[in-house]
Amino acid sequence: MGAVDQATTGGYLERYDQALAEDPISAFGLVREWMRTDWRSLFAELRERRPVFVTPGFTVVTRFADVAEVLAHEQVFSVRAFGPRLDAALGAPFMLGRDATPMNWREKGLMQLMLAPEDAAGVRELTGGLADELLDAARPDGRLEAVEGLFRPVALGVCARYFGIPGPDPRTLGRWTRAIVADGFANFLGDPELQAASAKAGAELVAHLREQLAEHRATLLAGRDLPDDVFARLVRTSLPAGAAVSDDRILINMAGLPLGFVESAPGAMAEAVEQLLLRPRVLAEATAVAGDPERFDPYVWEALRFSPFFKLLPRLCERDHVLAAGTPRSTVIPAGTFVLAAPASAMFDAAVVQEPDEFRLDRPRHHQLFFGSGHHACLGVHVAGVVIAETVRRLLLRPGVRLLPPPEGQVERSLGIFPDTFVLGLGTGTREG
Ligand code: HEM
Structure with a gap:
């Protein structure tokens, strides 16, 4: 993972087919391992030779049009692949765990209203201030452990100040999100101990938010004002109590904000920084324009295309469906199939994306799938976009x-x-721009 080299080494399918004939479990293990370490060349071979890759355990969808088709048909390809685990962690349904229910419609609309796109400029400023403070404090020994020293504290700081969720303290909030998202929600091996820890962390997060909600209510009822953050907005919207949004729904949707953000934003920052640093020429160009966010941000998004944080989006096929109907790769996906739609592959599909192996800054937005697509497209896209790009920008404004x-x-x-550590070399001078 991480290499710039685009060469397709090939031979995966031969090895897979042979392993399958001998021992299906080992074939399954091979594919899982390749997806982790060799995903770029594995996907290149699959797009070319077996674009809908059917295995006994799951089906991988690699072409752009087919990934878009899967994500556009939420009633056929549902989030039941992970929804129940998310429900278990939160103790109640949340939009990312259900498909096309009235709750999805109502609450996504409500939360889109709360996370106003117009907030982006303020969130960028907030992010920049947090990042600079952390970078100023970085030890002057030419090293920065960027995950705990920059990426996570920035995300937790935005959570505190913009969402209005500081948690009991940043460390505890970060421990909860890691336990719920990485150990519970994304852990497909389903270790029962980790699942239990995830449910416990979810209960603690919701209980903590419940206390905060009571405090907010009391403040408003006493005629005092609340800061302008997302939590306060949502509480104000729901006054008088019980009118439009119940307390339980406020809590679940507020819990969804750190869960959507605190693990994935640092993940995307780490991927983007690594991809930029792997390309000296691109890096030199990007740092040259780092004084101007409008010119700098496209470098971050193109870097992320080379290694999106969510490489695979899991779905469960609810009823027999002909995927890519009318094309030579048309495939019947039977009900019950565990489907992995691969945005990381789709964004390299030459049938849609021009010169996919080139680092280009002129990619149209609709070719970028790092925030998902369709029914479950990311709720936090506007906020996350500025937080990721601004953190990377402030980092690269530092010398060396x-x-x-x-x-x-x-x-x-x-x-x-989920990134744990990423030690970077850092110059010891002061900021350039
Ligand atoms: C402000 C920060 C964020 C919040 C509040 C947030 C929240 C959410 C929510 C609630 C959903 C589900 C929407 C639905 O079911 O209708 C979602 C989906 C998604 N988010 Fe975010 N998110 C944030 C940041 C990010 C980041 C940084 C990334 C990665 C770069 C990301 C990638 C995605 C993807 C790929 C999906 C689609 C998942 C799927 O289809 O299975 N999000 N987000």
Whole structure:
């Protein structure tokens, strides 16, 4: 993972087919391992030779049009692949765990209203201030552990100040989101102990938010004002109590904000920074324009295309469906199939994306799938977009940011997904711009 090299080594399908004939479990293990370490060349071979890759355990969808088709048909390809685990963690349904219910319609609309796109400029400023403070405090020894030293504290700081969710303290909030998202929700091996820890963390998060809600209510009823954050907006919307949005629904939707954000934003920052630092020429161009967010941000999004944080989006096929009907790759997906739609592959599909192996800044927005697509498209896209891009920008405004040779400079990831450490080289001078 992480190499710039685009060469397709190939031969995955031969090895897979042979392993399948001998021992299906080992074939399954091979594919899982390749998805973690060799995903770019594995997907290149699949797009070319078996774009709808049917295995006994799951089906991987690799072409752009087919990934879009899966994500557009939420009643056929449902989030029941993980929804029940999300419900279990929160103790109640949440939009990302259900498809096309009245709750999805109502609450996504409500939360879109709360997360106003017009907030982006203020959130960018907030992010920039948080990032600079952390970078100023970075030890002047030419090293920065960027996950705990920058990416997560920025995300937790935005959570505190913009969402209005500081948690009991940032460490506890970060522990809850990690337990719920990484150990519970994304842990497809379903370790029961981790599932229990995830449910416990979910209960603690919701109980904490319940206390905060009571305090907010009391403040408003006493005629005092609340700060202008998302939590306060939602509480004001629901006055008088019980009118439009019940307390339980406020709590679940507020809990969804740190869960959607605190793990994925640092993940995307780590991927984007790594991809930029791997390309010296691109990096030099990006740093040259880092004084101007409008010119700088496209570098971040193109870097993320080369390694999106969510490489696979899992779905459960609810009824038999002909995927890619009318094309040579048309495939019947039987009900009950566990489907993995692969945005990481789709964004390299030459049938849609021009010169996919080139680092280009002129990609149309609709070719970028890092925030999902269709019914479950990311609720936090406007906020997350500025937080990710501004954090990377503030980092690269510092002199001498560079990858360190492995093993020290390697991004260490839980489950191969969630970054734990990423030690960067950093100049010791002051900021340039
Ligand atoms: C402000 C920060 C964020 C919030 C509040 C947030 C929240 C959410 C929510 C609630 C959903 C589900 C929407 C639905 O079911 O209708 C969602 C989906 C999604 N989000 Fe975010 N998110 C945030 C940041 C991010 C980041 C940083 C990434 C990655 C770069 C990301 C990627 C996605 C993706 C790929 C989906 C679709 C999941 C699927 O289809 O299975 N989000 N987000």
